[in-house]
Amino acid sequence: MTKYLARRLLGAIPLVIGIATIVFFAVNLAPGDPTLRFLAPGMNQEVIEQMRANFGLDQPMHIRYVKWLGAMLTGDFGYSFSHSRPVLAVLRDFVPNTLVLSAVALVVAFVLGVLLGTIQAVRQYSKVDSGLSVVLLFFYSMPSFWLALMLILTLSLFARNVWELPIWFPASGMVSTDYEFLSFGAQLRDRFMHLVLPTLSLALVLTAGIARYMRGSMLEVIRQDYIRTAHAKGLSERVVVFKHALRNALIPIITLVGLYIPVLFSGTVFIEYVFAWPGMGRTIYEAILTRDYPLVMAGSFFFAAMVVVANLIADVLYAIVDPRIRYE
């Protein structure tokens, strides 16, 4: 087991470095000079050159690459132009928020998707199955940013202003403006309420994908001989499905979830943008627009690293669920 994990870990490192390299060259080969932001009319050439030297932009590409790589490995991600702070500080502020949102969305998508897919498979051809298939197909075909707007429209704006419902969800931010003045219980509730719409927007599209796949996987597992054996032992339907079938059906789902992690992070860009959620998705988007290269590179590196970590976790889960893998 540990050998398996060690091998996976070793394979991941070149992957991360490779991605970071691609990002570095993509960013640095682009037209546009970051120092232009700081130009005032009439600045003389010497000052400009000095600034460029400060940012190391006067050196050839490959040297800059090596220096950057070295700096990154020591944790020095440079200085963010647009935030006027060290990049590391920026990351520290925004990364946890994205992680919270992504993790919650992933858990919701996984649980809901597995549940719905199982229900569909066990009740194949019934009205529940067909109905769910239609609904899931809808959500699967939906852009997450549009779903976000529609949820805001119905559960936030209409609920509050038009239908005047007692419960409505906030449409932006992670916490309310008066957060500091709330009691602890109210603070928790506030966080939760702010989390609902962004999580749903991010999760529902993934749920549809997982549920569709789970249905197929479960259907295949139910046809297997060992399910027939379980029935022949006199076990109830519930035990057969949730003990014997589920675990086997989950095996390919774990791989699928691993493939969905990059999609999840892409989605955070949209969701954080729409909901003004203070996270890495929105931050990196703004950084790209303002040509804040150090932040862009650090942010990309973060995403790449997260994907690799998530895949490693998926590999661990894979080995836990399927004992056959452990003995390779």
Add this chain to the structure above:
Amino acid sequence: MSSDVGSLVVEHHQGTSRGGRLLSAILPGLPQLLAGRWGVGSAALLTWVGLLWIVVARPSRVASALGGAWDEQLAVGTLVVGLSTAWLWSWRDVAAAHEVKRVGVSVWELAVRAFSKNRTAVAGLLVIVGLYVIALLTPLVAPYDPAFQGDLLRERYVSASAAHPLGTDQFARDVLSRLLYGARISLLIGFVAVSISVTIGTLLGAIAGFLGGIVDGVIMRFVDMVISFPRLVLLITIIALFEPSIFLITAVLGLTLWPGTARIVRGEVLSLREREFVQAATALGFSKTRIILRHLIPNALGPVIVAATLGIGNTIVLEAGLSFLGLGVQPPTPSWGTMVADGRNVLLNAWWLSTFPGLAIVFTVLSFNLVGDGLRDALDPRLRS
């Protein structure tokens, strides 16, 4: 109605009388519909009636389009081709009703037949074809020019009305017309981007799978890197650093999609490589290029087609997303994504601005997904056996 004759399946069509020919001349598709063939019948009939309606309702528009811009001429061309195709097909179909047709049992023909039995998939296919046809005909069909601004005092933010079935936006532009023109962008970009990615991906995947060794290692490392990275971040990075244009967007979308196809093709080729027909081809002295192109790729195409179809839907969503963020198609060209973004600020008061473009995206992508699912079901069991 079919019967087995050895290994060939013989199909008999329902017969239609001479009155059928007359009916077909006036209303192509109706005889088939009456004979119970709802799919082809309704398709032909709808095409005929719809296209004819355009000519009848807006003769001046059609006339002026004949000498207009290239896309207007294309629209007229589509009109003519559509009308003649529907009429000719129906005519020949009715005339051939008494013949006994023999249909083959090749893998593709079996798949086509299995696909046709899947009603939702066929419906999806009809919608997609319809969308592309409407996209081509848009200059003739759209009620307004998409950039045309109405009376800025009185016609801004109008919700559904007779003049504007889907309302107007902040510049008093007709939403329906912009929706139609936006469709052209999405459908075009989706198709071209996926074509690029399928071409590159299939070639590289086949090469990697067949040659193995270092070539395989290098290509697959690269594939892994691109797949592991959030595609959107890569897209935004590249597009924002250069100037957004339809050309760039399409190219970048295509260039970030090919790794998925490459992986699929490589998998197929790896399993095909060990099959006897490949060993036979090698023994006969066929060059590697020939084997890859003529023998491996055609057999690996099944999953590729499925992935490509689903990929078009995916690409349309991404293009809309990029436009939503302002990094896609630039105004004044209408794109569904931009329209959704425009409506964001007035969500409560003019909800239709964001809702309808989004619904358009959902239905379009849904159709592609239905077709993709249908293709997967039609191709897989056949290929497995």
Add this chain to the structure above:
Amino acid sequence: MSAESAPALLSVRDLRTWFFTDQGVAKAVDGVSFDVRAGETLGIVGESGCGKTVTSLSVLGLLPQPPARVMEGSSVRLRGEELIGSGERRMRALRGNEISMIFQEPMSSLNPVYKIGGQIAESLRLHRGMDRKAARAEAVRLLAEVGLSEPERRVDEYPHQLSGGMRQRVMIAMALSCEPSLLIADEPTTALDVTVQAQILELLAELRGKFGMAVLLITHDLGVVAEVCDRVVVMYAGQIVETGTVYDIFGEPAHPYTRGLLDSLPSVEDPGKRLDSIPGTVPNPIDWPTGCRFRARCPLATEGCELPQDLVELGEEGRTARCWRAPSLVATGAAT
């Protein structure tokens, strides 16, 4: 051990299991009746597609009822208790407990993600109410009973760590854990090597003697039948075409189909002889032919065979054949 006068343990009467498909109704089992007495081994023999597996699954109610349906008028009685229509809860109480079943593919019949000890213990905990510790100890004992070496170690292993023969032994241990009175074995040795086959059959015979249980053995392999069974039922096209003791069937087969089956066996006495086979194929269950279903392939078919055939009694008790010509053929010795 004479079991002829003992009352029937399992009594199947006019079992009809039909499958309702898009292409039509497949009458997989079309009026099958037989008894299994306590302690005896009854073999059901036939080609694939004759309905023998469906019969066994119908006894335990293991067929998914949407496409399949056990038709009204069918009766399956265990010690006089009617099982058809008795409800899922009653059936679950019986499965793995009073009636156990083992299947053909040991490689895929065990759940790959759970330890084999746990899978055996599951039955014990369900039907005998044992706690985890006791069940585990019993599982170890059962593994030793079925001839697995190092049962203490094996009990914590996973199916993929065992060979086919070992897995089948585990299946047998699982099936016998609650001491059933009837074991249904559906092609238990077909997927195994010949040497392992012999071992498994030996094991089954040994355990059968020890537990005194009845065995319903489904197979297409006449060699297995000859070795293990007391009585035999031959099935063809959803019906029983011959019944009798194993000596009757092998010594004096009455039905042309049975004779065809025996003739197609390679002969030890005449090793170079060309193998006979029964010409033609099994008809389509959606469309059973009228009259004798074997008529198209029968070398003795003649006028009179186009009428539906009933089981004809041939003298001794329990000796029947579904062929109106059978009595005359047996009498004149035209059987050989």
